[in-house]
Amino acid sequence: MSVLREIAITTEHDIVxxxxxxxxxxKEYHFNLVDQTRITTAASELARNIFEYAKTGTVTIVILDxxxxxxxxxxVFQDNGPGIEDIDSAMREGWTSHKGMGLGLxxxxxxxxxxxxxxxxxxxTTVTITKWRKQG
Amino acid sequence: xxxxxxxxxxxxxxxxxxxGMLRLKSIEGVCQTTAEAMVKHSVFARCVVSLLEPDDTFVxxxxxxxxxxxxxxxxxxxxxxxxxxxxxxxxxFLIGRSYYMPHDQTDMQGLESSxxxxxxxxxxxxxxxxxxxxxxxxxxxxxxIGLISVDDPADGLRPTEEILLPLELFATQxxxxxxxxxxxERQQEMYEQLRNQQMVVLELSTPVIQVWEKVLVLPLxxxxxxxxxxxxxxxxxxxxxxxxxxxxxxxxxxxxxxxxLVASHLIKTVSAARLLGTKTIITxxxxxxxxxxxxxxxxxxEIATRSNLARGIAAALExxxxxIVDVD
Ligand SMILES: Nc1ncnc2c1ncn2[C@@H]1O[C@H](COP(=O)(O)OP(=O)(O)OP(=O)(O)O)[C@@H](O)[C@H]1O
Ligand SMILES: [Mg+2]
Numbered sequence: 449m450s451v452l453r454e455i456a457i458t459t460e461h462d463i464v465x466x467x468x469x470x471x472x473x474x475k476e477y478h479f480n481l482v483d484q485t486r487i488t489t490a491a492s493e494l495a496r497n498i499f500e501y502a503k504t505g506t507v508t509i510v511i512l513d514x515x516x517x518x519x520x521x522x523x524v525f526q527d528n529g530p531g532i533e534d535i536d537s538a539m540r541e542g543w544t545s546h547k548g549m550g551l552g553l554x555x556x557x558x559x560x561x562x563x564x565x566x567x568x569x570x571x572x573t574t575v576t577i578t579k580w581r582k583q584g
Numbered sequence: 585x586x587x588x589x590x591x592x593x594x595x596x597x598x599x600x601x602x603x604g605m606l607r608l609k610s611i612e613g614v615c616q617t618t619a620e621a622m623v624k625h626s627v628f629a630r631c632v633v634s635l636l637e638p639d640d641t642f643v644x645x646x647x648x649x650x651x652x653x654x655x656x657x658x659x660x661x662x663x664x665x666x667x668x669x670x671x672x673x674x675x676x677f678l679i680g681r682s683y684y685m686p687h688d689q690t691d692m693q694g695l696e697s698s699x700x701x702x703x704x705x706x707x708x709x710x711x712x713x714x715x716x717x718x719x720x721x722x723x724x725x726x727x728x729i730g731l732i733s734v735d736d737p738a739d740g741l742r743p744t745e746e747i748l749l750p751l752e753l754f755a756t757q758x759x760x761x762x763x764x765x766x767x768x769e770r771q772q773e774m775y776e777q778l779r780n781q782q783m784v785v786l787e788l789s790t791p792v793i794q795v796w797e798k799v800l801v802l803p804l805x806x807x808x809x810x811x812x813x814x815x816x817x818x819x820x821x822x823x824x825x826x827x828x829x830x831x832x833x834x835x836x837x838x839x840x841x842x843x844x845l846v847a848s849h850l851i852k853t854v855s856a857a858r859l860l861g862t863k864t865i866i867t868x869x870x871x872x873x874x875x876x877x878x879x880x881x882x883x884x885x886e887i888a889t890r891s892n893l894a895r896g897i898a899a900a901l902e903x904x905x906x907x908i909v910d911v912d
Contacts, residue, residue, distance in 0.1 A: 464807045467841055485841075485872040489880065492843040541881050551844045555880035 453509040457498045457527075466495040466507045470523060473509050477519055479581050486559040487521060487579050493552035494525040494575050500546070502529020502573065512578065519581040520561075528572040535567055595750050597625045602757035611635070611765050615646030618732065618758045623648035626751055628717075628734035632658065635721075635730040635762070640666045642731065649736070666728070672716070673728070680745045681722075681752045687714030709742050717743055719751055721759040729759060790816045792823040798830040799900045801893070805838030813849035820853055824862050831900040832857055835893045837868030847882040854887050863888065863903060867896035 453469045455462060470491040474484040491507070498505035505527030512520035532538045539557065544550035553575075557563040562578040601621045608614050615633040622631040633646030641663040647655045677683040713736075721730035732755055737743070790812065793801045800823055804816070820832060834853070839846060854864040865888045869877070877884060890896040898908050 460809050460811075464809070471840075482872045482875055485876050486879065488841055489843050489876050492841050492845075493880075496843070496845060549844045549848050549882070551881045555844065555882075558879045558881070559876065 451508055451510050453507075455495075455507045455509075457495055457505045457507060458503075460499060463492060463495045463499055467492045469507075469509060470521075473511070474521055474579075477511060477521065477581065479521065479579070483579060483582065487523075487577075490556035490559040490577055491523055491525075493556045494523075494577070497552055497573075497575075498525055498527045498529070500548075502527035505529065505572075514580065520578050521581075522576065522578040525575040525577075526572070527574075531569040531571055531573055532565075532567040533569055535565060539565070591746075591750060594625050595753070597621075598750060598754040599757075601625075602754060602761070605758065605761045606764075608761070609765075611762060612645045614758060614761050614765065615730075617646070618754070619646035619648035621648075621754065622732060622734060622751065626734065627737045627739050627747065629736040629738060630734065632733045633730065633758075634733065636666060636728060642666070642669075669731075673718070673720070679743060680748045681720065681755075682743070682748050683716075683718045683720070684743055685716040685718075686742075687712045687716075711737050711740055711742050715742070719748070719755045721755055721762065723759065723763055729762065732758075790819050792819050792832075794823075794827055794829070795833075795897060796901060796904070796906070798828070798904045799897070800824065800827065800829045800832040801835060801897070802832060803835045803838065803893075807841070808839055808846045808849070810845065813845065817849060817853045817856065821856055821860065824857060824860050829862055831863050831865060831903050833865045833867055833893065833896040833900055835868045835896065836866060836873075837870075837893070842869070842873050842877060844880065844882065847877065847880070847884070851884075851887070865890055865896045865899055867891070867893045 452473055455466045455469055457463065457466065467488045471484055471488045474487045479487065495507055498507075505525065508524045508526070510522045510524075512518075512522050514520055537543050538545075539553050540550070541554045542550040553565070556575075556577060560577040560579045562576070564576040565573070566575075567573040598621060601617065605614050605617055608617065615635065619631040619633045622633075623629060629649045631646070631648035632644050632650075634642040634644045637643055642665070643663060644658055647658070650658070672685055673683050677685050677689075715735075717734050719732040719734065720728045721732065723729045732751075734751075790802070790804070793803070795801050800820075802816070802820055808816070820834075823829070824832060834850065836842065836846075836850075850866065854866075857864050866884070867890045869884075869889055869891070888899070890899055901908060
């Protein structure tokens with residue numbers, strides 16, 4: 449496992465850089481077009497959540513080597529923002545504390561294979577997503 | 585007190601003042617501080633600091649040892665220009681880096697500090713109230729950016745290089761601080777310009793094209809951030825009311841990622857257009873994006889979509905009672 453990219457999120461433009469990096473890595477490791485789009489879209493949502501709710505944070509992209517020669521793209525979205533009070537609510541479709549659509553978190557979960565969210569009030573939030581490459 | 589200790593004391597006072605000037609934020613403040621320091625820490629009782637404007641005139645910005653009446657009188661006097669000073673700022677008047685013009689060798693007016701010093705007997709090394717003494721402020725390219733004019737020496741004597749040296753040193757510091765402030769100003773101007781240009785690009789990047797009487801097309805190309813999304817919505821609504829269009833086609837072929845931000849703005853734009861009586865067709869959603877949107881949970885079923893722009897235009901014409909037919 450090696451860290452391929454690390455992107456600091458401080459401005460709105462960094463969201464663009466983050467999803468571009470995700471797409472590039474997905475392309476480089478031969479993920480199919482649909483999965484490239486899914487990874488990129490999930491990255492866009494999670495990076496935007498950092499920018500909107502925590503102001504700053506970092507995104508780390510790594511490639512995982514699975515048991516049977518599988519390849520996984522893992523991205524970690526980490527911030528030291530306000531944290532999420534009620535993760536169950538936040539993961540519900542349509543739930544938003546602001547004026548969003550409330551689809552970013554639940555939508556991202558559906559776009560990837562593994563989804564993990566850890567959050568502590570006052571300390572920050574870490575969302576980890578992984579997408580495994582389809583055979584063939 | 586010997587002359588050297590006097591000089592050293594004066595130097596250290598002037599140095600600490602110029603260090604403090606680095607904190608000043610306004611050009612006028614620097615000129616005023618300089619004028620006051622000159623009067624306090626030199627033999628000269630009066631001082632005026634003037635800066636050269638882009639139109640080559642001098643404006644008086646700092647005054648030392650003058651009362652309010654004298655200052656306002658000076659402010660009302662016509663401005664002198666660099667050109668009108670060219671005869672005075674010549675080599676024969678140079679002492680050190682300063683220019684000293686005895687009254688009987690010049691006929692200048694305009695930039696001088698007040699002429700109220702009492703007349704003194706006119707011997708060779710005596711200062712005369714109509715004498716002029718200028719300490720120039722230079723930029724790094726050695727061009728004059730301003731003048732410190734001093735008058736009324738306490739010792740009643742003509743200036744010497746020794747007297748002038750610490751003052752010239754101080755003037756160098758003042759000039760450096762002024763240059764610095766001007767650079768900051770310039771940078772701010774450039775930043776403003778850049779921002780304005782960004783706004784222009786933003787507008788350019790969201791054109792609304794009228795393809796037929798009542799049909800508009802908005803081709804979206806590139807990433808859509810929140811500022812641009814806002815701009816797009818405004819453009820669309822303005823254009824709709826200008827043209828009273830009945831259909832608007834938003835083509836998103838060129839948008840790399842359709843996430844909830846883009847989707848929610850599309851949906852908002854569609855409902856705002858609907859309120860104005862205009863239908864919206866979204867074109868250019870490719871299969872990957874369509875699948876992703878479904879996963880994301882974004883509901884676009886309320887919105888008319890077509891696979892590409894050509895089909896969108898055909899549909900729009902149909903909606904407005906027109907038809908595209910083959911001619912043969
Ligand atoms: N990194 C984070 N730090 C703090 N709170 C967060 C973070 N990410 C999400 N949240 C909270 O979880 C809620 C749900 O997030 P989600 O992304 O699902 O929807 P949204 O951002 O409100 O709307 P959108 O559909 O536009 O993304 C947010 O409204 C916010 O309160
Ligand atoms: Mg969100």
